[in-house]
Amino acid sequence: METKVISGVHFSSLPASYIRPESDRPKLSEIEEFDNVPVIDLGCEDHNLIVKQIGDACREYGFFQVINHGVSKALVDNILCVAHEFFDLSVEEKMKLYSDDPTKTMRLSTSFNVKKETVHNWRDYLRLHCYPLEKYVPEWPSNPSSFKDVVSTYCAEIRQLGLRLQEDISESLGLDKDNLKNVLGDQGQHMAVNYYPACPEPELTYGLPAHTDPNALTILLQDLQVAGLQVLKDGKWLAIKPQPGAFVINIGDQLQALSNGKYKSVWHRAVVNADKARLSVASFLCPCDSANISAPKGLTGGEDPAVYRDYTYNEYYKKFWSRNLDQEHCLELFKN
Numbered sequence: 001m002e003t004k005v006i007s008g009v010h011f012s013s014l015p016a017s018y019i020r021p022e023s024d025r026p027k028l029s030e031i032e033e034f035d036n037v038p039v040i041d042l043g044c045e046d047h048n049l050i051v052k053q054i055g056d057a058c059r060e061y062g063f064f065q066v067i068n069h070g071v072s073k074a075l076v077d078n079i080l081c082v083a084h085e086f087f088d089l090s091v092e093e094k095m096k097l098y099s100d101d102p103t104k105t106m107r108l109s110t111s112f113n114v115k116k117e118t119v120h121n122w123r124d125y126l127r128l129h130c131y132p133l134e135k136y137v138p139e140w141p142s143n144p145s146s147f148k149d150v151v152s153t154y155c156a157e158i159r160q161l162g163l164r165l166q167e168d169i170s171e172s173l174g175l176d177k178d179n180l181k182n183v184l185g186d187q188g189q190h191m192a193v194n195y196y197p198a199c200p201e202p203e204l205t206y207g208l209p210a211h212t213d214p215n216a217l218t219i220l221l222q223d224l225q226v227a228g229l230q231v232l233k234d235g236k237w238l239a240i241k242p243q244p245g246a247f248v249i250n251i252g253d254q255l256q257a258l259s260n261g262k263y264k265s266v267w268h269r270a271v272v273n274a275d276k277a278r279l280s281v282a283s284f285l286c287p288c289d290s291a292n293i294s295a296p297k298g299l300t301g302g303e304d305p306a307v308y309r310d311y312t313y314n315e316y317y318k319k320f321w322s323r324n325l326d327q328e329h330c331l332e333l334f335k336n
């Protein structure tokens with residue numbers, strides 16, 4: 001029972017299987033807010049300025065926020081609304097979609113990788129493959145009835161935003177704008193709709209423990225009402241306050257590798273709270289399985305030898321899911 005969904009179930013105390021050892025707790029009262037998170041205005045007419053700001057943010061932080069990104073407020077409101085409706089369904093209804101098999105292209109699950117982990121995380125999540133839409137939308141939930149329509153429109157717009165950002169990131173590395181996109185191939189797109197119920201003892205557990213994202217680029221939409229995302233900066237965990245109209249953009253492991261370690265795939269985690277459920281929608285752009293991840297020539301050589309060996313994304317992804325989330329950075333296993 002402890003490996004099944006937690007949303008819609010009443011808990012008066014935290015079950016033992018979620019309690020972290022004392023040395024590995026979020027220390028919520030000590031966390032400061034990150035008040036100079038780069039916010040990049042993608043509507044700015046000065047393209048060179050955008051590219052420079054993105055390069056600075058990727059080098060210094062591995063993440064940034066974007067505004068004026070072209071995804072309408074109505075669509076953002078709609079996806080948050082339909083996601084809340086989904087998690088408000090009865091446990092019986094949600095359990096029809098439950099699976100703990102990470103190879104499934106559509107599943108509702110809980111925690112992170114329940115078969116591998118020793119301590120669970122206070123999260124349920126709906127994981128969807130989203131590209132190409134016509135292949136995957138038919139298997140998505142049909143309850144709530146607007147789910148497929150709203151989520152597929154959102155996915156298409158987020159994909160355009162992600163590809164545009166990859167062009168800017170490519171330019172910021174001094175590469176041709178299509179360079180990274182060409183290496184990444186016909187990219188897959190996955191979504192995790194994360195739901196973190198109010199937690200009876202938030203000091204003792206995580207929604208998601210510290211991890212980096214195994215893909216290329218992540219676009220995160222945070223519930224405006226409830227904070228929970230934290231990133232590691234200079235050895236300190238800092239809270240990212242949700243900002244109206246913004247997406248949080250994370251550099252994933254593959255962009256760290258392709259940039260030859262110049263850009264950082266940032267460690268981040270989600271914490272929970274006692275009062276309110278929190279929701280986030282993470283969209284992941286993933287290299288195609290056969291993409292050969294090898295830093296471009298312009299970024300290696302001389303004083304900058306290749307930090308990582310060449311590998312295919314398929315090899316990396318299998319390795320990532322065969323491990324527990326809060327182990328060492330998976331990229332460490334691919335170092336030269």
Ligand SMILES: O=C(O)CCC(=O)C(=O)O
Pocket residue numbers: 192194208213220222228229230268269270279280282
């Ligand atoms: O909920 C969040 O803020 C973080 C989500 C996340 O890191 C993930 O889905 O990989």
